[in-house]
Amino acid sequence: MEGLDVRMSGVVCRHGRVEAVPDVDLDIVRGQRVALNGTNGSGCSPSSGPCCGADTIAA
Structure with a gap:
């Protein structure tokens, strides 16, 4: 993909200890x-954190 700015693959998003x-x-x-x-509690906030740089992605 030419001009790709963000790629996340197989990322697990956690909220505290909860996956x-x-x-x-x-x-x-x-x-x-x-x-x-999405509905309340569907994981939108934990998913958006790594995408915008607010959270780190652990290997």
């Missing part, structure tokens, strides 16, 4: 706009 989202794959191309939405 909120077990397997995140996400590709965002330069200029693309993305929104994460």
Whole structure:
């Protein structure tokens, strides 16, 4: 993919000790706009943290 800005593959998103989202794959191309939405408690916030640099991704 040319111009790829963000790629996450197999990322596990946690909220404290709880595994909120077990397997995140996400590709965002330069200029693309993305929104994460879902019901309360569905894991949107833990998933967006690594994407925007607010959380670190552990190997």
